[in-house]
Amino acid sequence: MALQVKKFGGSSVATPEKIKRIAERVLAQKAPDDRIVIVVSAMGDSTDEMMSLARQCTHRVYGRELDMLLTTGEQTTIALLAMTLMELGHPAISLTGPQAGIQTDRAYGKGRILAIQPDRVFEALDAGNIVVVAGFQGLADNGDLITLGRGGSDTTAVALAGALQADVCEIFTDVEGVYSADPRVVPNAFKMQEITYGEMLEMARLGAGVMQPRAVEMGSRYHVPIHVRSTFADVGGTMIQEAYTVEDQGNRICGVAHDTNVTKVAVLGVDNRPGTAHMIFDCLAKSGIDVDMIVQSIRESDDSRTDIVFTISETDLPQAQEALAAFTGEEALPTILFTSHVAKISVVGAGMLGTPGVAARMFGALGAAGINIQIISTSEISISCLIDEADVEKAVACIHDTFL
Ligand code: ADP
Ligand code: ASP
Ligand code: MG
Numbered sequence: 536m537a538l539q540v541k542k543f544g545g546s547s548v549a550t551p552e553k554i555k556r557i558a559e560r561v562l563a564q565k566a567p568d569d570r571i572v573i574v575v576s577a578m579g580d581s582t583d584e585m586m587s588l589a590r591q592c593t594h595r596v597y598g599r600e601l602d603m604l605l606t607t608g609e610q611t612t613i614a615l616l617a618m619t620l621m622e623l624g625h626p627a628i629s630l631t632g633p634q635a636g637i638q639t640d641r642a643y644g645k646g647r648i649l650a651i652q653p654d655r656v657f658e659a660l661d662a663g664n665i666v667v668v669a670g671f672q673g674l675a676d677n678g679d680l681i682t683l684g685r686g687g688s689d690t691t692a693v694a695l696a697g698a699l700q701a702d703v704c705e706i707f708t709d710v711e712g713v714y715s716a717d718p719r720v721v722p723n724a725f726k727m728q729e730i731t732y733g734e735m736l737e738m739a740r741l742g743a744g745v746m747q748p749r750a751v752e753m754g755s756r757y758h759v760p761i762h763v764r765s766t767f768a769d770v771g772g773t774m775i776q777e778a779y780t781v782e783d784q785g786n787r788i789c790g791v792a793h794d795t796n797v798t799k800v801a802v803l804g805v806d807n808r809p810g811t812a813h814m815i816f817d818c819l820a821k822s823g824i825d826v827d828m829i830v831q832s833i834r835e836s837d838d839s840r841t842d843i844v845f846t847i848s849e850t851d852l853p854q855a856q857e858a859l860a861a862f863t864g865e866e867a868l869p870t871i872l873f874t875s876h877v878a879k880i881s882v883v884g885a886g887m888l889g890t891p892g893v894a895a896r897m898f899g900a901l902g903a904a905g906i907n908i909q910i911i912s913t914s915e916i917s918i919s920c921l922i923d924e925a926d927v928e929k930a931v932a933c934i935h936d937t938f939l
Pocket of ligand 2: 544545576577582583608670671684685686687688689
């Protein structure tokens with residue numbers, strides 16, 4: 536008897552026919568005493584479509600109302616899948632995130648799961664049901680619905696698997712696993728058999744959209760083995776786990792990630808005195824905006840002024856503009872420029888810790904391809920460069936060819 540959590544993403548549940556196909560596959564592979572929880576996303580591109588509807592009403596971000604709207608996407612899918620499973624002869628019940636006991640903080644649009652009270656899920660499983668849970672949503676202590684950030688159904692699935700102490704969490708998607716680069720951009724990228732939580736977290740954080748970073752963090756914290764695999768082909772995918780089973784796998788560059796959801800913010804000519812950087816970043820932090828790459832430049836001709844350049848998610852641009860507008864025109868912060876035609880490209884691998892020259896090889900590959908680097912940042916297991924968005928596909932391909 537196994538307790539399995541299976542998550543199906545938007546493209547896997549895009550139509551009633553696809554929903555029927557996954558219901559048939561789950562039932563065909565289910566042993567009589569298996570206990571199954573299915574987490575689903577909104578159908579197809581419906582989250583994007585709802586975002587566009589909201590934009591037609593306002594260009595401001597009304598977080599509470601946007602979450603009220605977006606949570607309906609997953610709610611549609613759970614009801615349709617539960618009906619389909621029952622139609623095929625198996626008892627099933629749909630539960631929203633709040634009904635499944637998923638409690639979050641109050642951060643509209645980027646909520647974090649604080650706790651899960653899975654009593655109702657267990658009761659429904661004990662009654663013989665396949666339990667279908669809405670991904671991407673939970674309930675805050677003030678009674679509001681909260682979404683977990685784009686791709687958040689992955690986090691629902693892994694967190695539920697942890698809370699239920701499931702044997703495995705399977706992430707079914709439209710590719711066959713985790714690849715050495717986005718297979719839609721690099722056709723010769725290869726599927727990895729396995730990857731550690733640490734490397735997967737870095738790949739995801741740096742833009743590999745196949746898993747939401749929070750989901751990988753949850754998997755690592757609660758020791759949930761995650762199997763990323765294809766919805767459409769019945770073949771093995773990639774295991775995300777604590778350590779490699781093949782010893783030499785730890786000593787290499789594992790992949791290339793890219794992220795086009797990036798905006799560069801240049802705050803030019805600010806007072807070069809203690810407290811200026813704090814003033815800028817504190818105001819962004821108070822608006823819940825994560826800042827990523829940061830450089831402060833030195834002006835040889837006028838050391839009373841300096842330029843601070845950093846990146847944020849493009850999704851946070853309206854809030855950042857609003858937060859920083861308070862400073863524009865102030866003597867302390869004369870000019871703020873926002874540029875969204877940029878992308879971040881990164882190499883990831885625990886192997887780079889003991890291998891000199893990785894940065895030089897990466898910059899060499901970009902230089903040979905005529906791609907200019909705007910900002911560089913590093914972590915223990917990654918090196919990232921900010922480049923022009925128009926160059927991103929060429930950059931991923933040439934860096935992949937260099938290292939993999
Ligand atoms: P789902 O709707 O199932 O959650 P997503 O679109 O969120 O699917 O994630 C799957 C997509 O992630 C793939 O179609 C692929 O283009 C993209 N992707 C980006 N980087 C990678 C990678 N390294 N390996 C596999 N897929 C990747
Ligand atoms: N429907 C949400 C999104 O499109 C959550 C998810 O698919 O994981 O981001
Ligand atoms: Mg996803």
